[in-house]
Amino acid sequence: MKPAENPSGVGASFTLHGAGVSGGIAIGQAHLVSTARLEVAHYEVAPPEIEAELERFDRAIAQVQGELAALQASIPAGAPAEMKAILSLHAMLLNDANLSTVPRTLIRNRRCNAEWALTLQMDYLASQFEEMEDPYLRERKQDIVQVVERVLKAMLGTGHAPSAPSHEEDLIVVAHDLSPADMILFKQHRYAGFVTDLGGVTSHTAIVARSLNIPAIVGLHHARSMIREGEPVIVDGREGVLIVNPGRQVLDEYRERSRLLEIERQKLKRLRNARSATMDGAAVELQANIELPQDVEEAREAGAAGIGLFRSEFLFLNRDDLPSEDEQFEAYRQVADAMHGRPVTIRTLDLGADKSINGADRGGPNPALGLRAIRFCLAEPQMFLTQLRAILRASRYGKIRLLIPMLAHAHEVEQTLAAVRHAKEMLDGQRIPYDRRIAIGGMVEVPAAALSLKYLARDLDFLSIGTNDLIQYTLAIDRTDDAVAHLYDPLHPAVLQLVAQTIRSAKRAKTPVAVCGEMAGDAAMTRLLLGFGLREFSMHPAQLLAIKQQVLRTRLKEVEELAARVGRAHDPAKARALLAKLNA
Numbered sequence: 115m116k117p118a119e120n121p122s123g124v125g126a127s128f129t130l131h132g133a134g135v136s137g138g139i140a141i142g143q144a145h146l147v148s149t150a151r152l153e154v155a156h157y158e159v160a161p162p163e164i165e166a167e168l169e170r171f172d173r174a175i176a177q178v179q180g181e182l183a184a185l186q187a188s189i190p191a192g193a194p195a196e197m198k199a200i201l202s203l204h205a206m207l208l209n210d211a212n213l214s215t216v217p218r219t220l221i222r223n224r225r226c227n228a229e230w231a232l233t234l235q236m237d238y239l240a241s242q243f244e245e246m247e248d249p250y251l252r253e254r255k256q257d258i259v260q261v262v263e264r265v266l267k268a269m270l271g272t273g274h275a276p277s278a279p280s281h282e283e284d285l286i287v288v289a290h291d292l293s294p295a296d297m298i299l300f301k302q303h304r305y306a307g308f309v310t311d312l313g314g315v316t317s318h319t320a321i322v323a324r325s326l327n328i329p330a331i332v333g334l335h336h337a338r339s340m341i342r343e344g345e346p347v348i349v350d351g352r353e354g355v356l357i358v359n360p361g362r363q364v365l366d367e368y369r370e371r372s373r374l375l376e377i378e379r380q381k382l383k384r385l386r387n388a389r390s391a392t393m394d395g396a397a398v399e400l401q402a403n404i405e406l407p408q409d410v411e412e413a414r415e416a417g418a419a420g421i422g423l424f425r426s427e428f429l430f431l432n433r434d435d436l437p438s439e440d441e442q443f444e445a446y447r448q449v450a451d452a453m454h455g456r457p458v459t460i461r462t463l464d465l466g467a468d469k470s471i472n473g474a475d476r477g478g479p480n481p482a483l484g485l486r487a488i489r490f491c492l493a494e495p496q497m498f499l500t501q502l503r504a505i506l507r508a509s510r511y512g513k514i515r516l517l518i519p520m521l522a523h524a525h526e527v528e529q530t531l532a533a534v535r536h537a538k539e540m541l542d543g544q545r546i547p548y549d550r551r552i553a554i555g556g557m558v559e560v561p562a563a564a565l566s567l568k569y570l571a572r573d574l575d576f577l578s579i580g581t582n583d584l585i586q587y588t589l590a591i592d593r594t595d596d597a598v599a600h601l602y603d604p605l606h607p608a609v610l611q612l613v614a615q616t617i618r619s620a621k622r623a624k625t626p627v628a629v630c631g632e633m634a635g636d637a638a639m640t641r642l643l644l645g646f647g648l649r650e651f652s653m654h655p656a657q658l659l660a661i662k663q664q665v666l667r668t669r670l671k672e673v674e675e676l677a678a679r680v681g682r683a684h685d686p687a688k689a690r691a692l693l694a695k696l697n698a
C-alpha cells in the first residue's frame with residue numbers, strides 16, 4: 115500500500131493489486147454492486163416519499179409471498195422432494211425479519227430506495243453465510259440471492275421504475291464477483307471501468323470485460339469490502355493496479371498517462387485499412403470474437419476479416435426461457451448480413467461451467483469437467499437441433515461456418531455431424547434453403563483433442579484452438595478461480611508444445627487452423643504464434659489493430675527459429691526470456 119495525499123478528504127489513499135484484464139486507465143467514483151444489484155438503481159428517497167417507498171417494499175414482499183405460496187400449491191405429485199424443500203426454504207427466508215423488516219429500517223433511517231435497502235441487507239446476509247463452516251449452510255447464500263432477485267423483479271412492477279444512474283460514465287463498478295451473464299448486462303451501460311475481488315484473467319467474465327473495452331481488474335480479493343460508495347478511484351487495467359482516494363499528484367500523473375494511451379489508440383486506427391501481412395508478404399487473417407450480434411459493428415470498425423468466434427451461448431443468458439429457432443435465426447442472419455459474405459463462425463452452444471441458463475444446475479460437482487459445451491448439446495438433442503436448424507437457415511445469407519466446442523472424442527464429432535445431417539434433412543423436407551456446403555470445424559481446447567488430432571479432425575473442415583480452455587485443462591486450473599490464477603501460464607512448456615503441435619499437425623493435414631483464445635489478442639504472443647506457423651487469429655475487436663501492428667512489424671524469416679526455441683523451452687522462465695528476445 116502506498117500512502118498519498120488525498121485532496122478530497124474522503125478517506126486515506128491506498129493501492130490494491132490484482133490481475134489487469136482490460137487495458138487503459140479509468141478515473142472515476144466507486145460504485146459498489148452485487149450480482150442482484152446490477153440492474154438496481156441507488157438513490158436517496160426524499161423524506162415526504164419515505165412512507166410510499168415503505169409501502170412499495172411491503173407490496174413487493176407480499177407479492178413474492180403470494181407467488182411462492184402459489185408455486186408450492188402447484189407442485190405436481192411426482193415432483194422431486196427437493197423442489198418442495200427449496201420453495202419452503204425460500205418462503206421461510208422471505209418471511210424472516212432479516213429480509214422483510216431490516217430493509218424497512220434502512221429505508222426509513224438511511225433513506226435508501228427500496229431496491230438499494232434490500233440489496234444492502236442481502237450483501238450483509240450473504241457475507242454471514244459465506245463465513246459459515248458448514249458447506250450446506252454456505253451454499254444457502256445462493257438461496258438468499260434468488261429470493262432477493264424475485265423481490266427485485268416484483269418491485270419493477272410497483273410504481274417508480276428504477277432508473278440507471280445518470281452519470282454512469284464516471285462510475286467504476288466494484289463487485290465481489292460477477293458472472294458472465296452479469297457482465298453482458300454491462301453492454302447496456304457506459305461505466306468507466308470495473309473491478310472484482312474474484313475471477314481469473316481468462317474467465318468469461320474477464321473476456322466480456324475486454325470486449326467492452328473498458329479498463330478492468332479482477333482478483334483484487336478485498337476491494338468490495340475496503341472501498342466505500344462514491345470514493346474516488348483510478349483503475350490501471352494494464353498493470354492491474356487500483357488506487358483508492360488518489361492524491362492530486364497521482365491523479366495528474368494518471369490523467370497524463372490516459373491522454374497518451376488515447377493518442378496511441380487513435381494512431382492505431384490508421385491501420386484499419388492496411389493489408390494484414392508480414393514484412394515478407396505473408397497474408398495473416400485477423401478475425402473478431404463476438405458475444406452478441408450487436409458486437410459485429412465494432413468488428414467491422416476494426417476492419418475484421420470475418421467473425422472467427424461467435425459465442426452463441428450469450429444469446430441464452432439473462433432470460434427465463436430459451437431463444438426460439440426464429441429468434442436465433444434472426445440473430446445469426448443479422449451477423450451474416452452485416453459481414454457481407456466474409457466468414458462468420460458460429461460456435462454451437464458452450465453452456466455449462468460458468469455460463470448456465472438461468473437457474474439451471476451449473477453442471478455437476480466439477481462444472482468445468484462436467485456436462486459442458488458439446489457434451490451438453492449432445493445430451494439435449496432437442497435444444498441442439500433447434501440451434502442447428504437456426505444456423506443452417508441463416509447460412510444462405512452469408513458465409514456461415516459452424517464450430518464445435520470442447521471436443522475430446524472422435525465420436526462427439528460423428529454425433530454432431532449426424533445431428534447436422536438430421537437438421538439438413540428436416541429442412542430439405544420443408545423445402546427451406548440453406549448452404550449445403552456449410553463448413554464444420556472443431557475447437558481444440560482439451561489436451562486429448564490436441565494429442566489425437568489426426569483422428570478427431572478427419573471429418574472436420576477447419577480447426578480453432580481455444581487457448582483459454584486448453585491452458586485450463588492442460589494445467590488443471592479452473593480459469594474462474596483467482597486462488598489458482600497465478601498458476602495459469604500460457605508459457606508453460608506443455609501448453610506451448612500443444613499449441614505448436616496442433617498448428618503443425620493441422621498444416622500437415624491441410625486443415626485451416628486459427629487461434630481464437632485470448633492468446634490471439636495478446637500482442638506479446640503474436641510473433642510467437644506467427645513463428646509457429648499460424649496465419650489466422652481471432653480476438654476481440656478492441657485488440658485487433660494492436661495485433662495488426664505486430665504483424666506488420668514482423669519478418670517471418672527472423673522469428674521462426676527463435677519461436678521454435680521458445681516452443682522447445684523446458685521451463686517457463688526460459689520461454690519468457692526467449693519471448694522477450696523475440697519481441698525486442
Ligand code: PEP
Pocket residue numbers: 321423425464559579580581582583584630631632
Ligand atoms: C477458449 O477456450 O480459448 C475459447 C475461445 O472459448 P471460451 O473462452 O469461450 O471458452
Ligand code: MG
Pocket residue numbers: 519559580582583
Ligand atoms: Mg473455450
